Amino acid sequence: EAQGKRENLDIFPAYLEKMLEIVTIERPLKIVVDSGNGATGPYVKPFFEALGCEVIPLFTEPDGNFPNHEANPEEIENMQSLIAAVKEHKADLGLGFDGDGDRLGIVDEKGKHYQADLLLLQLARELLARKPGAKIVFDSKVSQVLIDDIKAHGGEPMMTKTGHSFIEKRMHEEGAPLGGEISGHLFFAENYYGFDDAFLGAARLLEILAKTKKPFSALFADVPVTASTPELKSPCPDDKKFAIVEEIAKNLSTKYPSITMDGIRVNFDEHSWGAVRCSNTSPNLTLRFEAPNEARLKEIIKLMLVELEKYPEIDLTRLHGAV
Template identity: 45%
Template sequence: MRRKFHDSILRAYDIRGVIGETLNSEDAYFLGLKFSSYIRKKTHTSRVVVGYDGRLSSKLLNTQLIKGLVDAGSYVTSVGVCPSPMLYYADKILRADGSIMITGSHNPSNYNGFKMIVGGKSIYGDEIQKLAKYNETQTPQKGISKRFKIDDSYILEITKDIKNINPDLKVVWDTGNGAAGNILKKILKLLPGKHHLLNSEIDGTFPSHHPDPTEEKNLKQLKKKVSISNADIGIAFDGDGDRIGIVDNKSNFISGDKLLYMFATEVVKDNPGAIIISDVKASNMIFEQIKKIGGTPLMWKTGHSFIKEKMRKTKALLAGEMSGHIFFADKYYGYDDALYASIRILKILSKKNIINNLLKPFSKLISTPEIKIFCNDSIKFDIVKRCKSDILKKFSDVTTIDGIRVNTKKGWWLIRASNTQPAIIVRCEAESEANLTDLILEVKSFLDKYGIKNNL
């Protein structure tokens, strides 16, 4: 017996789809059967940790996934509702053969999916395709499932070095009704400082705003509260707590690449020559400044699974993405944890006082945000491939590790297909408005050629 999943849900670094359309509870059950067989072949045993976020569909998917795992002979440890980083922590501490986090991450409420770990490493790309093709096998000897509370252990781990946080700091937090809400409430009882918490109740309909803190339109409430409360910083999380969004004391948004640079200044100071990885969407200035302070910058593909694997291979101590995923391996486990990252930023702020003092090298740059242009999942990669063919004929300084990134005398620009949304991603950066406009028009010409509607 072999269950065929909808082709569109097998993404580059996870399984993700629309509930009731491309993904349902039967898929969760059969994924459990397949995953159990898959990890048994890899590790010879089948101890699996499972967690889920606060989406309305997550509880049912959790029930059916565990049923499939148990029917295939797995010994399942369920950690319940949690942010993704807590599931990653459980995978490490419990030394699981495999782990699955049920989450739609930063996608709209009607999405859900599965992030998977085998042998301590995220599975992605071809491995997800292989998993999907596995035969489902029920075993005569069923496994068992047990509940395990790991919340307190996780909280103790990420708060074990908070003594240097300034007790006078004023911080506004917005969990966006996501899975980090309950954990953050407990963390704030331990953190020095004066804290105000927004949208902390877990609600899978996301009534406050869309659960993506890297889009400024979702930070309006946070910015307003930072302003009226005269706070030092505002911190927001996505639906499963692995993305972070920051606004400074003037309610200015701090992009993910600038945030990475702030962390890099501390990591490189303690570890000269450290490899620091950033994704293809990051500013050129990030790579220049990391090199200037004594680090070793490395550009890599966007995507949490790709980044974690590259960190493992290169022994990088820090990595980050424009999307707000920050990965620490200097004093932590190397996975993306927005809750842990927030504590690290408070420690920096306690020493540096004003965030913008760290970001002076970027003051002359003018850049677009990460622009998402709707493009159907079925054609987005082909469109980028066609653009790539044209671009390589016209430009010589091109990076193609993920989409197409073009360096010109006026600045740089990027076109790539999103791996998590039906979208083509565009970003441009220059040192003047005129040059930025020229770069945007250049990108627009390629997208227009292939009929991609855009407002560039």
């Protein structure tokens, strides 16, 4: 029989060397980093200190039981320790990572949590200032604010299906240097390899912040404020969810302008939309909504509920809670 061999390699030094080649932070920043007891824990201090940051680490001991909170920076309830620490230490920014370190959440100096599509907006602005006309790829649940902002800054917005393989494939096909998902995945192909990297996403945002000489919150002074939900998960059996979403998409697309590449994104009016799709990884439907104000947001959620309530297999508890 052929004999294989096992070799243990420490690739962090090579990774750090690459990051220091492509990212420069021009002024010292104080940051709080919450690893959520995930895989990033042992690396947050050496990585961000090498970039020139003062680092206050939280929950850096890897522990698959996740004793402090779920390692999901998309949900604000998981960011409460980070928010408190940012305020306590008067930090410039708070960073949160998921369990395997490929998704990023951000808290500004005031403790405000940002959805990842608004992080992509800042990355896109910086890119488009250097590369006018660049293509930016994103999933079907991002804010209309992001889409409009990419256009306003001379870029080409490109929507595709949710999932890292779909984002990466579209970026490769189109030669797009940047991509992202509302879940916190951020993808980089400029001087990089075209996949998602939360450490690089965080470093790029710190680089942008350091150049502005302003607080992070000020970067959004000219970004329109809308009312929106986070991603909402509605349990639905795996063996039923695809047929249900296909039927929902068929019914709603006859009533409203819609995008049906990934479930359905319904445009209730020029500024209000709702999306429903099948989760790639769990027995759930994933939904998100956005409107100019809270009143209109509740209206469009109720319009979607009229359709969803036709299917008793869907648990709509969380969606009912949004109205």
